[in-house]
Amino acid sequence: xxxxxxxxxxxxxxxxxxxxxxxxxxICLGSGKVKLGQVFAGQRVGVRKEDDGTxxxxxxxxxxxxxxxxxxxxxxxxxxxxxxxxTMSSV
Numbered sequence: 001x002x003x004x005x006x007x008x009x010x011x012x013x014x015x016x017x018x019x020x021x022x023x024x025x026x027i028c029l030g031s032g033k034v035k036l037g038q039v040f041a042g043q044r045v046g047v048r049k050e051d052d053g054t055x056x057x058x059x060x061x062x063x064x065x066x067x068x069x070x071x072x073x074x075x076x077x078x079x080x081x082x083x084x085x086x087t088m089s090s091v
Contacts, residue, residue, distance in 0.1 A: 021043050044059075
């Protein structure tokens with residue numbers, strides 16, 4: 001049996017910052033604190049500044065959401081795996 005050493009640290013090379021989410025589910029950028037959610041606690045996420053001034057948060061290859069430093073509220077991105085509504089003309 002081989003020993004298990006865990007997964008390597010997640011790296012987000014296309015982001016400005018890679019930060020670890022605190023045990024209370026937040027990331028701190030400057031004086032702003034953004035609550036991400038319990039699922040991200042202890043995980044590393046990437047933060048990238050967009051052209052419109054918002055920040056996009058990603059975990060590995062999945063985008064979690066975006067926020068701005070004024071409100072520090074995470075807004076989720078559309079779920080690419082969610083249900084798709086079909087119109088009557090596409091049936």
